[in-house]
Amino acid sequence: MPSKPAPIKKAAKKEPAKKEEKAPEPAPEVAPAPAEGEAAPAEAAPAEGEAPAAPPAEEPKAPTPPPADAAPTDEAAAPVAADQPATDAALPATEETPAAPAEAPVDAAAPATEETSAATKAPADAAAPVAEETPAAAAEAPADATTAPATEEAAPAADSEAPADAEAAEAPAPEEPKPPTPPPPPPKEPTSVPLDLFVEDKNDTSVTIIWSQPETVGPSGLDGYTIEVCKDGTEDWKAVNEDLQKSCRYVIKNQTTGDRLKIRVVAVNAGGRSPPVTLPEAVLVKEVADRPKVRLPRFLRQRYVAQVGAKINLTIPFTGKPKPVVTWTKNGQPLDTKRVNIRSTDRDSILFIRASERDDSGVYEMCVKVDDFEDKASLILQIVELPGPPASVKIVDTWGFNVALEWTPPTDNGNTEITGYTIQKADKKTGDWFTVLEHYHRLNATISDLIMGNTYKFRVFSENKCGISNDATVAKEEAKITKTGIEYKPPEYKEHDFTEPPKFTTSLNDRATTVGYSTKLLCSVRGCPKPKVTWMKNQMIIGDDPKFRQICVQGICSLEIRKPGNFDGGVYSCKAKNDHGEATVSCKLEVKQPAVADADKK
Template sequence: MSDKPAPPAEEAAPAEAAPAEVPAEAPAEAAPEAEAAPAAPAEEAPAAEAAPAAEEAAAPAEGEAPAEAPAAEEAAAAPAEEGAAPAADAPADAAPAEGAEAAPAAEAPAEAAPAEPAPVEEPPKAPTPPPPAEPTSAPLNVTVEDVNDTSLTIKWRSPEVLGDSGLDGYTIEYCKDGATEWVVANAELTVANRLVLKDLTTGDLLNVRVVAVNAGGRSEAAALVEPVHIREVVDRPKIRMPRFLRTRLVKHLGEQINLLIPYNGKPKPVVTWTKNGEPLDSKRANVRNSDKDSILFIRTSQRDDSGVYEMNVKVDSFEDKSSFVIQVVELPGPPASVKLVDTWGFNAALEWTPPTDSGNTEITGYTIQKADKKTGDWFTVLEHYHRLNATISDLIMGNSYVFRVYTENKVGMSEEAAVTTEAATIQKIGISYKPPEYKEHDFSEAPKFTASLNDRAATVGYTTKLLCAVRGSPKPKVMWMKNQIPIGEDPKYRQISNQGVCSLEIRKTGNYDGGVYTCKAKNAHGEAVVACKLEVKQVIVADADKEKEEE
């Protein structure tokens, strides 16, 4: 093996072509291909050095080179036809190959070349253009805010649909009534929802319209409903609605309705009335208008007169609206049906359904009455009852009852009632009364003094009394003693016992009546004793009085 280093890929390609009897034009064609590759050494290597390098590369593969020569021809021809890219791959396979490994290295490019065709690049596609912008919808609710003899102020609301490009602004145009030429009021677009048109001619009738503008162009125009008269309005219209009409006005069927509603406005306003959005029926309602007020008059109200009444006062382009509600009510109808659901004991259960006619107002309750079939007299058992079922109790055994139900509302109770078709019969049931058994209470009690005796002082010659109180069951026996000696039936003493109060009266006490007095109460359960001390005092007479007594 030679020590010379392996030549570059551009030199190996023509060397391998020589044993395969490649025509002389092949190296000449490959040279330009090699020059196009980025490797520069291919141009400087001499042809003499290329031949020994090719022999050294082919020498170790003896016996196999003839069989593989066609493969080498294909490997040499492929780079020449396909250009610089396959030529650059050749040295990667041939350079490391030495001895017996050269042949497999030569086969790899031959097999890979037809399997991998060169990719074909597609031309880039043109970008999809964006969809064209769409204009916005028309502005909303164009109205007059102010007007005088030289200017007009209008306002409006933004469009509902702005589109993808948004809103650039508004342009306002006007023209005289009857003309076709529109004049642009604003030189530049305005983003505000209000504009003042100045330098106008007094007395003109102008039509005004507003157009929204964005990248998609102009929207549909939104115009004032009526042309505007350019003049000074002295007093704008204003309705002064009475306080009682600010809420619902309720009238009974057949009542008269007479409403006076004042207003302001100059010059004289134009007053119009509507009911539920429709003009008033002149056969039902009369209207009289003056410079300061308007009168709505209905001689006899009916249910059909109920509704929302709206008053509109207009001066040129200015107007004021006010509405109120009139509700004509009457007595309700009876419940649609009533039935007896059940009867048990002394009770009957009823159910009923609401009336078909509520009287044009809400139902406030029901009144339930009962009647004994024997007498036929009706009695009210429930009033202002709010449920649709009730239980009637305290019915008499053996009697049969029918029931009726009235409907109530704000006007009153219905003229008719719904009556049950079936009667509730209270069956007779045998009842045996057994009085309850009570355990007799034992009231027995030993004597006990609730008020004891108190010590006393008495004067000779005067009557005194000792008092105490005792209780006990059975009634205790009371005994009085003086100095532990029973008094007994001594007439000097009077013993009284009444409702548990015991008293001892000592008549005309003397010097010997003083001492300890005891009261003893005794019954079968025990006894009780109380005592007190009685002191008898002598009357002291002065000496002068004694002398007079002796004289």
């Protein structure tokens, strides 16, 4: 049943007697019968002129907020109760006061006391409607003097009950649902140990250290680092930083020159201190004159390759004072002094191998150390040799004039990568091997242009940077190029007609000669069929005159006149004739007299 706490509290405190007038009315049924000689209950015979008790016929209505002037109503009810005299006939009022306690001093009021006890046990929610109807009940009560004592006695009782009624009116409203309680936070744990602690620098009074943060930090985070030191030979660790160090580098200052310090670093967070990381060796506080440094030559910064059996002589210079201590390792292990010789001076170190082998390949590391400082350099030595032959070679297919080959890489590559393959073929009739492909990178190939009817064998060589393998792998199968029924028809060509009439390509030139001096006339002619050449002098055929010599070779015609005389001059002609025609060329020959001296003339 809804209630308004504030108005109800005020009404309960000011009008406790009137509030109790509307209590439940089971009292007549519970009260016991009076004994003989005792006075009858007040309910049986009310006093004269006294109004009867209000009947409980009406059910309590829903609570309504009290008016703002409730206080004057209480004051009007109070005088009425005060003017009434106290009599034994006031029992009806006492019976209707359920809030009065059992200890109230009312004469001959035992039934009323029981009724009061029952009313005291009534639920608290009935108090609100009673308080609201209190003003009306007080107005209806008659001003009879017999009710005064009961009212006066009920008033203190009601006053004592006021706190209980206030508590009933202040019944807590239903509580709002609370949010679920969060789970307890996980326990805070320290970080893991810091990593990679080593000395970066040092001098006469300070040491600089660096490290890496822990691998596992955890949900608590990382607050910082504590750096602790103690002298070598003791365990008196002391922190050198007042505040937590945030960075992973710290300079330990104000140290004594010559002391040996053990140094460790601890990571700190809300979970506490982590396990410490400690330098493996104590640090000597001392200035380093010259730090060691390896001067690795440029050609050794990459892979150094040499063939099996070659002599290895590598010089690596370095610096550092005082003289650094030089150490060598191969693949992280000490060197085999039987295979590798090391000679070190104040300036360099020499690695010497008399005759290299493939087992000498690996990563060589040189370390130079001065006190706590060191420098390292690595070089890769690779000893290579010729590769082995391919693991297998086979003929995959044969068609027409072609053969398809496949092969697999060699099992031994000579300690270096394979750069190519060389394929050769051989005719079974001759057995001579001929290279078909070289520097070939793939693992299959097609060999073409083979001769029909021949049978071939094939082999493959491997190749790396050292050269071609000494042996080759020969395919077990043979490839036979079968003959096919092909009929050859030679092309028909029209015969060219080379016939032509004679034609002089070089004509005769006029000439002059002296009596007694032989001369020669030349010309050239062509024609098909070969023309017949005839020489003439002044249109007369010379014939077989021994004075003239006629020659005609490869179209070159010549006429030699032997020791001409005064009558051998004239016009000479050469005539060429065949079935298709003839041609003639001519020239003049002048024969002069020799010059005679004047003495001879006389």
